[in-house]
Amino acid sequence: xxxxxxxxxxxxxxxxxxxxxxxxxxxxxxxxxxxxxxxxxxxxxxxxxxxxxxxxxxxxxxxxxxxxxxxxxxxxxxxxxxxxxxxxxxxxxxxxxxxxxxxxxxxxxxxxxxxxxxxxxxxxxxxxxxxxxxxxxxxxxxxxxxxxxxxxxxxxxxxxxxxxxxxxxxxxxxxxxxxxxxxxxxxxxxxxxxxxxxxxxxxxxxxxxxxxxxxxxxxxxxxxxxxxxxxxxxxxxxxxxxxxxxxxxxxxxxxxxxxxxxxxxxxxxxxxxxxxxxxxxxxxxxxxxxxxxxxxxxxxxxxxxxxxxxxxxxxxxxxxxxxxxxxxxxxxxxxxxxxxxxxxxxxxxxxxxx
Amino acid sequence: xxxxxxxxxxxxxxxxxxxxxxxxxxxxxxxxxxxxxxxxxxxxxxxxxxxxxxxxxxxxxxxxxxxxxxxxxxxxxxxxxxxxxxxxxxxxxxxxxxxxxxxxxxxxxxxxxxxxxxxxxxxxxxxxxxxxxxxxxxxxxxxxxxxxxxxxxxxxxxxxxxxxxxxxxxxxxxxxxxxxxxxxxxxxxxxxxxxxxxxxxxxxxxxxxxxxxxxxxxxxxxxxxxxxxxxxxxxxxxxxxxxxxxxxxxxxxxxxxxxxxxxxxxxxxxxxxxxxxxxxxxxxxxxxxxxxxxxxxxxxxxxxxxxxxxxxxxxxxxxxxxxxxxxxxxxxxxxxxxxxxxxxxxxxxxxxxxxxxxxxxxxxxxxxxxxxxxxxxxxxxxxxxxxxxxx
Numbered sequence: 001x002x003x004x005x006x007x008x009x010x011x012x013x014x015x016x017x018x019x020x021x022x023x024x025x026x027x028x029x030x031x032x033x034x035x036x037x038x039x040x041x042x043x044x045x046x047x048x049x050x051x052x053x054x055x056x057x058x059x060x061x062x063x064x065x066x067x068x069x070x071x072x073x074x075x076x077x078x079x080x081x082x083x084x085x086x087x088x089x090x091x092x093x094x095x096x097x098x099x100x101x102x103x104x105x106x107x108x109x110x111x112x113x114x115x116x117x118x119x120x121x122x123x124x125x126x127x128x129x130x131x132x133x134x135x136x137x138x139x140x141x142x143x144x145x146x147x148x149x150x151x152x153x154x155x156x157x158x159x160x161x162x163x164x165x166x167x168x169x170x171x172x173x174x175x176x177x178x179x180x181x182x183x184x185x186x187x188x189x190x191x192x193x194x195x196x197x198x199x200x201x202x203x204x205x206x207x208x209x210x211x212x213x214x215x216x217x218x219x220x221x222x223x224x225x226x227x228x229x230x231x232x233x234x235x236x237x238x239x240x241x242x243x244x245x246x247x248x249x250x251x252x253x254x255x256x257x258x259x260x261x262x263x264x265x266x267x268x269x270x271x272x273x274x275x276x277x278x279x280x281x282x283x284x285x286x287x288x289x290x291x292x293x294x295x296x297x298x299x300x301x302x303x304x305x306x307x308x309x310x311x312x313x314x315x316x317x318x319x320x321x322x323x324x325x326x327x328x329x330x331x332x333x334x335x336x337x338x339x340x341x342x343x344x345x346x347x348x349x350x351x352x353x354x
Numbered sequence: 355x356x357x358x359x360x361x362x363x364x365x366x367x368x369x370x371x372x373x374x375x376x377x378x379x380x381x382x383x384x385x386x387x388x389x390x391x392x393x394x395x396x397x398x399x400x401x402x403x404x405x406x407x408x409x410x411x412x413x414x415x416x417x418x419x420x421x422x423x424x425x426x427x428x429x430x431x432x433x434x435x436x437x438x439x440x441x442x443x444x445x446x447x448x449x450x451x452x453x454x455x456x457x458x459x460x461x462x463x464x465x466x467x468x469x470x471x472x473x474x475x476x477x478x479x480x481x482x483x484x485x486x487x488x489x490x491x492x493x494x495x496x497x498x499x500x501x502x503x504x505x506x507x508x509x510x511x512x513x514x515x516x517x518x519x520x521x522x523x524x525x526x527x528x529x530x531x532x533x534x535x536x537x538x539x540x541x542x543x544x545x546x547x548x549x550x551x552x553x554x555x556x557x558x559x560x561x562x563x564x565x566x567x568x569x570x571x572x573x574x575x576x577x578x579x580x581x582x583x584x585x586x587x588x589x590x591x592x593x594x595x596x597x598x599x600x601x602x603x604x605x606x607x608x609x610x611x612x613x614x615x616x617x618x619x620x621x622x623x624x625x626x627x628x629x630x631x632x633x634x635x636x637x638x639x640x641x642x643x644x645x646x647x648x649x650x651x652x653x654x655x656x657x658x659x660x661x662x663x664x665x666x667x668x669x670x671x672x673x674x675x676x677x678x679x680x681x682x683x684x685x686x687x688x689x690x691x692x693x694x695x696x697x698x699x700x701x702x703x704x705x706x707x708x709x710x711x712x713x714x715x716x717x718x719x720x721x722x723x724x725x726x727x728x729x730x731x732x733x734x735x736x737x738x739x740x741x742x743x744x745x
Binding site: 010014123182191221241 | 415416418419420421422423425426427430433434436437438440450573576577581582583584585586587590591594597598601605606608610611612614615616618619622623625626629647648651652654655659662
């Protein structure tokens with residue numbers, strides 16, 4: 001059968017419709033103004049250099065007595081976990097009765113470029129844990145890591161197991177050499193020493209574009225064509241702009257930490273090989289003996305599911321659980337499906353272990 | 355201001371002209387000159403007019419949509435022509451397949467040309483190719499560069515090649531020998547980068563060709579499976595799928611990883627060399643250099659780290675002291691738990707000499723209670739925190 005079931009004039013009419021929607025879309029964009037991000041109410045409880053520790057106001061009557069510290073990645077900004085009302089993992093976790101703290105790394109500049117993973121993990125994260133423990137008069141808290149933040153949490157839990165009651169990792173890379181990991185392939189042959197020695201901090205824009213080039217035609221093209229169809233709806237346009245703001249709100253990466261992370265994790269695959277050394281101490285995942293919940297996304301193009309699932313065979317705990325989210329790397333935090341699934345899964349899992 | 359309605363009106367006129375124009379060009383082939391697409395040109399004109407009145411974020415945003423719109427227009431143009439041509443045929447299988455094949459061959463020919471017009475046309479068709487890693491690296495590193503603007507982009511391989519051979523064959527001589535060699539090294543590094551960059555572009559060219567082939571094959575496969583393309587948007591989505599597939603088939607290979615690594619490393623080498631040269635000039639002018647600031651920042655970092663470690667130790671000690679004090683206050687003082695040392699003077703029964711004894715009363719009492727023999731008791735007491743000072 002002849003596959004083109006359209007006439008030339010229909011194509012032209014379609015272009016006309018596209019243009020009309022585009023014109024309407026421009027009107028919509030002029031009317032929606034600035035988009036706000038970060039929905040849940042929170043208070044700054046500790047600050048060190050550019051790092052800030054926030055405590056969220058509770059939203060439920062019955063609260064789990066062990067607080068949950070969320071550690072975000074150094075890439076992009078943590079408000080993705082609290083994007084807007086109804087699209088917020090943090091809001092969901094608060095609603096199910098969890099007491100939430102969040103680490104915000106801020107925007108490092110050139111004066112920060114010597115900070116190492118030791119500073120982040122044994123310094124900032126450890127002091128945040130101490131602050132929360134002191135405040136709640138506890139010896140242990142629960143820890144949840146997001147993406148690279150999850151990798152940091154694994155390192156922290158292996159180095160300070162006595163301080164962590166339960167560990168939750170979400171879309172966290174563990175095995176950095178799975179075959180469908182394009183990010184890993186892209187950095188595998190880069191001379192990271194030369195890169196960091198030359199640039200100092202790694203520009204956030206470079207990371208943005210690197211992520212976009214994983215699927216360039218969809219992420220730089222098709223996505224905007226889809227948007228044209230929803231631009232007549234102000235709320236949908238605002239939602240899209242909010243996500244767009246997050247995608248391109250990308251802090252520079254601290255040079256020395258980037259060097260360590262790429263060399264030890266991406267190039268050396270040291271987390272699964274047991275060769276990662278932070279602050280002079282070897283990171284041995286077998287020392288993670290507390291309960292572990294590993295949540296990964298089935299269609300994650302940034303952290304392939306296999307990379308996250310590799311954790312099962314590496315940790316020393318007997319209490320290991322997995323949750324597969326049927327979506328992508330970002331959808332796990334902002335999609336409506338995730339709002340129903342993730343917070344309740346975390347609550348139930350923690351409730352059995354508190 | 356040129357409003358959206360004005361644009362739509364003009365666009366209608368253009369579309370009408372386009373349609374009429376198209377009817378009289380049944381056998382038109384794809385040509386580098388694409389200026390006959392009136393919709394795209396008008397859209398661009400409209401955009402220039404309205405973008406000034408949009409907030410910066412929105413303007414950038416709509417700009418991206420419009421970039422995709424141009425691809426949409428170009429696809430529309432290509433396929434309108436194809437359909438016009440096919441309408442002249444009886445739509446027998448071999449007829450339209452042959453036309454389709456020719457259309458895609460023309461596109462491939464165009465893709466292989468390197469002249470400016472072909473570049474522009476391909477940009478309209480491929481869009482995101484202009485945003486490929488190559489361009490990204492250059493743009494980003496230029497942004498981070500100490501040199502103003504995209505200085506890398508202004509140096510063209512062809513023109514540079516003519517002079518590099520001459521320069522590189524000249525030995526440095528005289529008082530400025532060292533700086534001459536630095537310049538030559540810079541040229542050598544740049545030349546190396548350009549060679550790898552060319553290699554990279556060639557690899558992406560193959561990916562582009564792969565996308566064109568994939569599109570043709572998919573359309574032919576759809577015909578066999580009785581599947582339909584019902585709209586321009588369907589064609590656009592298919593085009594995106596083909597590009598992504600072709601791109602993925604290349605980038606998930608060790609060859610890509612190796613080439614991408616070499617490309618980045620070569621560009622970094624150029625940039626680092628340039629920065630070192632500038633540092634030398636700055637040093638000569640007694641202006642702080644990158645190297646000097648780096649040293650300062652490292653020292654400041656080390657001091658700060660040391661200070662934090664010390665502070666932490668002090669806090670730990672304070673906590674220990676506080677815990678000890680808290681324990682002391684919280685404990686209920688029963689006779690058996692009193693640990694406070696007591697200093698007393700005792701007289702020896704056998705010698706009659708006086709001794710100063712520091713002892714724990716509780717333990718002494720315990721021992722006195724449980725042990726009858728005085729000699730044995732004394733021995734135990736000596737082992738249990740009793741200090742005997744002979745006077």
